[in-house]
Amino acid sequence: MVEYNFKKLSKMANNKGFKVVRIKGSHYQFLKDETGELVTIPNHGKQAIAKGTAQRILKALGY
Structure with missing residues (x-):
């Protein structure tokens, strides 16, 4: 499986119409109006997001 980091997933979220609505610590919340x-x-910088977490996020984004 491809490794995903915050930068890659946030770009994918923006492409699907999600916008940042809240930041608390190192977690960004994206909302689709x-x-x-x-x-x-x-958001842990360039560190890869855990495989299961990345899969959950991708599913929620519609990929």
């Missing part, structure tokens, strides 16, 4: 979907993506 049309549907009200909320997705949280952890």
